[in-house]
Amino acid sequence: xxxxxxxxxxxxxxxxxxxxxxxxxxxxxxxxxxxxxxxxxxxxxxxxxxxxxxxxxxxxxxxxxxxxxxxxxxxxxxxxxxxxxxxxxxxxxxxxxxxxxxxxxxxxxxxxxxxxxxxxxxxxxxxxxxxxxxxxxxxxxxxxxxxxxxxxxxxxxxxxxxxx
Numbered sequence: 285x286x287x288x289x290x291x292x293x294x295x296x297x298x299x300x301x302x303x304x305x306x307x308x309x310x311x312x313x314x315x316x317x318x319x320x321x322x323x324x325x326x327x328x329x330x331x332x333x334x335x336x337x338x339x340x341x342x343x344x345x346x347x348x349x350x351x352x353x354x355x356x357x358x359x360x361x362x363x364x365x366x367x368x369x370x371x372x373x374x375x376x377x378x379x380x381x382x383x384x385x386x387x388x389x390x391x392x393x394x395x396x397x398x399x400x401x402x403x404x405x406x407x408x409x410x411x412x413x414x415x416x417x418x419x420x421x422x423x424x425x426x427x428x429x430x431x432x433x434x435x436x437x438x439x440x441x442x443x444x445x446x447x448x
Contacts, residue, residue, distance in 0.1 A: 287446055288367035289314065289347035292425075294355075294417060295372030296409040297402050298379030298386075304372065304439060305351035311447040312349075317342045319352025332357050353413070355420035363425030370442065371432045379406045 291308060293301045302318055309316035322338045323330065339358045343350060343365060350362050363369070383402050387395060405413070421430070433439050 287312070290343075290350075290366045291348070291368045291370060292350045292362050292366045292428075293370045293372065294353050294421075295374070296376075296379050296413070297406050298381075298383040299372035299374040300382070300439070301351045301372055304370070304443075305349045307443060308446055309349045311443065312347075314347045314349050315345065317348055317350045319350070319354045319358065323354070330357075336361065353417055355417045359420040359424040363421065363428055366425060366428045369421065369425060369428050369430045371430055372439075373432055373434050376406060376409075 291305075291314075293305050295301055302320070305316045305318065308314065317339075319339070322342065323335065325338070326334055335354075336357055339354075339361050342348070343362055350366075352358075380403060383406060384399065387399055421428075431442060433442060
């Protein structure tokens with residue numbers, strides 16, 4: 285079996301999902317689908333039907349790197365087609381730091397007005413989101429291999445493995 289051609293990256297806000305997705309996409313010449321960007325492309329409150337249609341369309345190809353959780357509205361579409369799930373499990377304080385810093389970067393799509401909500405998400409991730417993501421992952425992608433990355437060295441090793 286060759287290298288994975290459909291990769292889903294999940295984890296808490298601030299773990300580096302988008303950065304890793306772009307790095308894999310560039311190194312392996314695979315399109316990158318950022319679910320946060322898909323969500324922002326829709327006006328107003330999340331319309332699950334419209335969001336799911338975008339997810340279905342952007343994940344129809346033979347290769348992609350999919351960055352983001354949105355487990356309840358997208359795992360049934362993404363995980364059955366995935367070859368690999370990458371779960372980024374980085375320290376909470378690193379996630380907080382990255383989230384605070386990124387709102388001040390030029391060209392960044394994350395906004396200062398959203399910072400409180402995102403920090404609340406990070407703070408409560410272990411209690412409120414991890415179990416839900418794991419349950420949905422098991423339900424829709426139990427047979428898809430999962431790689432859990434805890435450090436920069438783990439990330440480098442994965443990148444080296446995927447781009448050999």
